[in-house]
Amino acid sequence: MNATVAGITWRAMVGRRRALLLFALPAVLLLLAVALRLTGVADVESARVVLGAFALGTLVPLLGLIIGTGVIGPEIDDGSIVYLLSKPVSRFAIVITKLVVAVGCVAVFAVLPTLLAAVVMASGDDGLAAGYGAAALVGGAVYCSVFLMIGVLSRHAVVIGLLYALVWETLIGGYVPGARTLSIQQWAVSVASATADEGAISADVGLGVAVTMLVVVAVAATGYAGWRLRSLALTGED
16 A cells, blocks of 8 residues: 555546546435435335445446546556656555555445435335445445456456446346356345345345455456556556
């Protein structure tokens, strides 16, 4: 963890135009929750649908994509990463620092809005707020690690990540039973199920499998990103 790198990364994230999306997506979730509450439609069941389909199914992966690629991709694209790599800082420390900043952004722009939306719609009943909040945090963290790795590997990280998030996570991982064991979203749902009250949230993947896969993917993606960043420093190519 490097404080200087963290500060530069945080200022870059909240200062870019993409920061508008960081605020816009959570705002949509909160406005939807408030609208359902004001119209009298909000209840535990509607909260499950909105938080499961929109928060975990759309908001978290898209924010993970925006944040994960945003903490390093632009620096590689414009060549400014060279100045950072020229400093006596471990490449793995750079990646870990950027990932920590990314997870912090996820906590602010995904976890907090998810918690607030759950409270607005279900008043905290059945532990939905805690369940979906925990799922947003762990799912968002793993998405960030994967998309950060893609950002190091390719200049087309946003396109690749968008295809992955929409096609695999939303369509295949959400509706094809056999593919759910390889879906970050479904692993996060398992964490939500274990955190909420018993029976409040159903999961298709066992908690043991989900936690194992979350850890393995996060560590592997972060480690590989650090290794490739070392190669980038030597060759000057992605």
